Amino acid sequence: MGANNKKNKFWNMQMSSDGKSGDIFIYGEITKYAWEEYGEKSAKIFQEELTQLGDVETINLYVNSPGGSVFEGIAIHNMLKRHNARIIAHVDALAASIASVIIMAADEIRMPSNSMLMIHNPWTFAMGNAAELRKQADDLDRVAESAIASYLAKTGDKLTDEKLREMLDAETWLLASEALEYGLCDVVEEENEMVASISEDLFDKYKNVPKQLSDNNQDQTSKEELELRQRISEEAKANLSYYETILGGI
Known part of the structure; x- marks a missing residue:
C-alpha cells in the first residue's frame, strides 16, 4: 500500500507563517502505531x-481525545515537557485518560467552560499465568x-496526593471549572460549540461517562466549526475503530 493510502495519524503539526509558533492538533484515539498498515x-x-x-x-x-495507548501518551508528554517552547494546551472538548496526562506537559492549560477532563487509573487486557x-x-x-507525578507537578498545593488517588480510583470527569479548582487547568474560557466527537464504543469502556456526553453524542456545531473540524479531521483525526492492546490509557 502506497504512502498516500496511509490512514491519518491522530495528530497534525503545522508552523505559523512567521516561524515563531507552531500548532499541534491531537484529535481522536491515541494509538500505538502512527499508521496501522506500517509498524x-x-x-x-x-x-x-x-x-x-x-x-x-x-x-x-x-486536544480532543478519549485517550488510548498508555506508553505512547507518556512518551509524547515527556517530549513536550522537554521542549524549549512555551506550550499552551487548549482542550477543545475532551481530554480523557492518557490525553489528560499529555496536556499536563503544558505551561498553561486552557479549557472552554463546556469542555471536560477525565482522569482514572490505568487498565489493560491481561492473559497469562x-x-x-x-x-x-x-x-x-x-x-x-x-501519571500521579505528572498531575501533582501541575496542581501544586491545590490537590493532595490522597485526594488525587481517590479521584483516579473513582474515574472522575471534571468540568472546566472543577479542573480549575483542582489546579488541573489555568484558564476557563467562554464555551465553544465543538463538542466531543468520540465513538460510542470508547464510551463503553468507561464507567462514569456524564449523561450529557453518553446520551447526546451528536455534534451541534456552527458552520465554521464544522468546516474547521472537517479540515482538521482530514489531516489529523485518528482511525477510531483501531484498538490497541492497551486502550484504557491512564
Missing part, C-alpha cells in the same frame, strides 16, 4: 515531526505513579 511507533514519528517544527517560541496544543498477571499488575502500578 512505525507513534512516539517515534511524533518526535521526528516535533523536531521538524523547528525552534519555535510557542506551541499551541489542541499467575506470575505474568502479577507482573502486569505491578507494571500498571508503576504507570499510575508516573
Whole structure:
C-alpha cells in the first residue's frame, strides 16, 4: 500500500507563517502505531515531526481525545515537557485518560467552560499465568505513579496526593471549572460549540461517562466549526475503530 493510502495519524503539526509558533492538533484515539498498515511507533514519528517544527517560541496544543495507548501518551508528554517552547494546551472538548496526562506537559492549560477532563487509573487486557498477571499488575502500578507525578507537578498545593488517588480510583470527569479548582487547568474560557466527537464504543469502556456526553453524542456545531473540524479531521483525526492492546490509557 502506497504512502498516500496511509490512514491519518491522530495528530497534525503545522508552523505559523512567521516561524515563531507552531500548532499541534491531537484529535481522536491515541494509538500505538502512527499508521496501522506500517509498524512505525507513534512516539517515534511524533518526535521526528516535533523536531521538524523547528525552534519555535510557542506551541499551541489542541486536544480532543478519549485517550488510548498508555506508553505512547507518556512518551509524547515527556517530549513536550522537554521542549524549549512555551506550550499552551487548549482542550477543545475532551481530554480523557492518557490525553489528560499529555496536556499536563503544558505551561498553561486552557479549557472552554463546556469542555471536560477525565482522569482514572490505568487498565489493560491481561492473559497469562499467575506470575505474568502479577507482573502486569505491578507494571500498571508503576504507570499510575508516573501519571500521579505528572498531575501533582501541575496542581501544586491545590490537590493532595490522597485526594488525587481517590479521584483516579473513582474515574472522575471534571468540568472546566472543577479542573480549575483542582489546579488541573489555568484558564476557563467562554464555551465553544465543538463538542466531543468520540465513538460510542470508547464510551463503553468507561464507567462514569456524564449523561450529557453518553446520551447526546451528536455534534451541534456552527458552520465554521464544522468546516474547521472537517479540515482538521482530514489531516489529523485518528482511525477510531483501531484498538490497541492497551486502550484504557491512564
